[in-house]
Amino acid sequence: MTDTPAIQLTDLSKQFGSTTALDGVSLSVGSGEIVVLLGLSGSGKSTLLRHLNGLETATSGDVRVFGAPLAGVRGARLRGIRRRIGFIFQQFELVGPTTVLENVLTGALATLRGPRLGLLSYPRRLRVRALDLLAEVGLEHVAFQRADTLSGGQQQRVAIARALMQDPEILLADEPVASLDPESSQQVMALIREIAERRRLTVVCSLHQVELALAWADRIVGLRHGGVVLDRPAGALDADTVMRVYRQVAVDGGALASALPDPAEILGFGGAPASEPQLSGVRA
Numbered sequence: 001m002t003d004t005p006a007i008q009l010t011d012l013s014k015q016f017g018s019t020t021a022l023d024g025v026s027l028s029v030g031s032g033e034i035v036v037l038l039g040l041s042g043s044g045k046s047t048l049l050r051h052l053n054g055l056e057t058a059t060s061g062d063v064r065v066f067g068a069p070l071a072g073v074r075g076a077r078l079r080g081i082r083r084r085i086g087f088i089f090q091q092f093e094l095v096g097p098t099t100v101l102e103n104v105l106t107g108a109l110a111t112l113r114g115p116r117l118g119l120l121s122y123p124r125r126l127r128v129r130a131l132d133l134l135a136e137v138g139l140e141h142v143a144f145q146r147a148d149t150l151s152g153g154q155q156q157r158v159a160i161a162r163a164l165m166q167d168p169e170i171l172l173a174d175e176p177v178a179s180l181d182p183e184s185s186q187q188v189m190a191l192i193r194e195i196a197e198r199r200r201l202t203v204v205c206s207l208h209q210v211e212l213a214l215a216w217a218d219r220i221v222g223l224r225h226g227g228v229v230l231d232r233p234a235g236a237l238d239a240d241t242v243m244r245v246y247r248q249v250a251v252d253g254g255a256l257a258s259a260l261p262d263p264a265e266i267l268g269f270g271g272a273p274a275s276e277p278q279l280s281g282v283r284a
């Protein structure tokens with residue numbers, strides 16, 4: 001790990017009109033760290049991720065990636081930063097009617113001039129590289145198949161290969177297994193971890209599965225109403241502890257809450273989180 005954090009957020013806040021999506025988030029992620037963001041639906045996970053590659057601009061506070069502030073960065077400089085950051089999404093975002101290989105190749109578009117249409121419009125060295133990446137995610141045998149003929153788990157692996165075409169140093173993942181069955185979810189998460197370790201990537205990934213997060217992450221950051229309420233090494237937490245916090249939140253200060261230890265005590269924070277009426281986003 002280098003001394004400069006890969007990601008540094010200082011007092012980051014984001015307003016969408018009257019909605020506070022992020023509320024004074026400070027977070028430092030070291031190079032090579034694998035971090036999971038947990039939190040109820042609407043707690044700000046996607047908004048936080050989107051700030052990390054300049055898809056959102058902060059209302060206030062500071063976002064630094066590789067030590068460089070993102071505020072006011074536009075055009076070629078922003079594209080240069082984004083090239084170092086891969087992003088994978090819940091719905092894979094593949095072009096269904098085109099081949100798997102061409103989908104992977106689109107990951108290199110930011111490095112090329114002009115539009116590309118068809119496999120042969122990409123330089124040979126990139127086609128070779130895309131095939132190598134498909135082999136890395138175990139899908140070289142479907143390279144020439146249409147992307148929309150693959151299973152969800154396979155499509156997410158194609159999306160991972162596409163992100164790797166950029167040779168990123170940071171990988172952001174927004175609920176990458178939310179559309180997958182439990183077995184495919186395990187496989188995809190194992191693959192991301194394996195690739196991240198091999199390539200020494202910094203990973204920030206939002207998830208809704210508490211058990212999976214605990215088994216997979218180096219560190220867990222819990223968001224609530226756009227603020228950080230938990231930041232601990234995964235090895236220092238267990239599912240019961242994390243779920244107690246969700247339940248405490250869900251019972252709105254009722255009987256279960258009073259029967260449990262103060263979450264501030266469990267989590268090492270100064271103040272207990274306020275009540276949270278919705279539990280619909282918890283899919284643990």
Ligand SMILES: Nc1ncnc2c1ncn2[C@@H]1O[C@H](COP(=O)(O)OP(=O)(O)OP(=O)(O)O)[C@@H](O)[C@H]1O
Pocket residue numbers: 016019020021039040041042043044045046047048281
């Ligand atoms: N572009 C937008 N315009 C207006 N409000 C937004 C926008 N993006 C997010 N929000 C709001 O900001 C808050 C945080 O949303 P965000 O999508 O970051 O939550 P999340 O934790 O990722 O939720 P989920 O787990 O459901 O994906 C929510 O209240 C949401 O409605």
